[in-house]
Amino acid sequence: MDTILLYVIAGAGLLVSVFKDPAKTMTALRKALKALEGILPQFLVVLALVAVTLAVLDTETISRFIGTGSGAWGVLGASLVGAITLIPGFVAFPAAAALLAGGAGATQIAAFVSSLMMVGVVTLPMEMKYFGKQAAILRNVLAFGFSLVAAVFVGWVVSL
Amino acid sequence: MKKLLKRYASVIIAVFAFVAFILLFPAWRGKALNSIIFQAKTMLLVIPPIFILLGLLDVWVPREKMIKYMGPDSGLKGPVLAFLLGSFAAGPLYGAFPFAAILMKKGAGFMNILIFIGAWSTTKIPMLLFEISALGPRFALSRLAIDIVGIIIIAFAIKATLPKKEVERLYAEAALID
Secondary structure (H helix, E strand, O other): OHHHHHHHHHHHHHHHHHHHOHHHHHHHHHHHHHHHHHHHHHHHHHHHHHHHHHHHOOHHHHHHHHHHOOHHHHHHHHHHHHHHOOOOHHHHHHHHHHHHHOOOOHHHHHHHHHHHHHOOOOOHHHHHHHHHHHHHHHHHHHHHHHHHHHHHHHHHHHHO | OHHHHHHOHHHHHHHHHHHHHHHHOHHHHHHHHHHHHHHHHHHHHHHHHHHHHHHHHHHHOOHHHHHHHHOOOOOOHHHHHHHHHHHOOOOOHHHHHHHHHHHHHOOOOHHHHHHHHHHHHHOOHHHHHHHHHHHOHHHHHHHHHHHHHHHHHHHHHHHHHOOHHHHHHHHHHHHOOO
């Protein structure tokens, strides 16, 4: 659904741009292609990394992992799984909802969802290309730490 | 040619590693292939509009405007705008990085860049609506609230920890993007 939105915005922008200045629009498209080519090697590496990660950690395995892990270790485990996987929300949320309905703790689910969104271990090659090793690793470490805090907070709110 | 080979060296290694993986672990073969096809489809679907928008941004938004609205001295305007830009974005987080690079090239402040990345990762509106319907408003909204706090804390922490030299280097690299 959000992809459709993206196309609508890009399409509208492109239309307005062509209308105002076709030459400039061509430059924009040339820049777009160039930017894409610039990141292509990292894209392809990430693709292979994601494929292998998600083969080993498929939705079922993840569910088992998060569904059974309890206490602090369960939260940490759920965060770790969220950090190294790359799953779109429309797959992750229903799976998380099923886990919640099946009795998994809200804290664990929140840890998973939060680190899934904020932390991207497999996409690090792309992040490092633009932000450098230092900033990229720093951001991911901080985000991982914070997702644990977020989990405790969400777990508490849900339990109220 | 040599330059091209050097740039794609990591890709060649990754391809070999992937092939080795599916040959060595037949149990995961089907899943790995399915997942690489699924991810490739997602990327192919999401990439064109993001890069078109990035190209349009580069061409149409003058540097002075960007500095005025999102520069380091833009006051409260900058972070608010960065936050909205990230929240109305769509697509996986890796789409935010090339976009952020163009914002840097145009002179957006580093703090605003960090807020933009944070917002793109956790407060995307379309995803939030989906999260509410799947996990309930209490879960989704409390996660949203705490993650907004997190975005700001993380942005401050990175800005405080990262050496100034490194930030300058990142901006110099971004300036080279054509």
